[in-house]
Amino acid sequence: MSQNWQERSRPPRLERRYEFESYQALREFLDCAAEISEREGFYPDISFGRDYVNITIHADEGSQSLADKQRRYAQILDELCPPGAMARATAVVASVNPTSSTSRASR
Numbered sequence: 877m878s879q880n881w882q883e884r885s886r887p888p889r890l891e892r893r894y895e896f897e898s899y900q901a902l903r904e905f906l907d908c909a910a911e912i913s914e915r916e917g918f919y920p921d922i923s924f925g926r927d928y929v930n931i932t933i934h935a936d937e938g939s940q941s942l943a944d945k946q947r948r949y950a951q952i953l954d955e956l957c958p959p960g961a962m963a964r965a966t967a968v969v970a971s972v973n974p975t976s977s978t979s980r981a982s983r
Contacts, residue, residue: 878954888935888942890950894959895928901959905929908957918949 881892896902902924909931913919921932931953933946 878950880954881950883942888940890933890942890946891931892950893928893930896959897927899926902927902929905957905959909953912949912952912956916945916949916952918945920949 878892881890883890894905896905906922906924906929909922909929921934923930933942933950935942935946
């Protein structure tokens with residue numbers, strides 16, 4: 877889990893703000909986060925604006941501390957959905973295969 881996550885104690889939670897250079901990169905990040913949530917069966921609070929996403933991961937109801945599953949979700953999110961990673965990956969694929977018309981943005 878990245879040091880960008882802030883652990884709070886009242887109530888117990890993890891918080892992080894991600895910032896993006898474009899709305900498209902933000903949308904790709906949200907799509908990635910949704911895929912991870914579906915796979916993990918874990919749904920954090922997410923709010924966003926034009927160029928940022930705030931994520932809050934709360935402890936289980938009634939718990940006074942965070943569990944491993946909350947920290948694991950934050951770590952997976954950092955590893956699989958770093959800000960702008962999908963946009964960069966799409967640009968790399970396009971530069972390697974310029975005739976390809978398939979990209980995440982056109983889906």
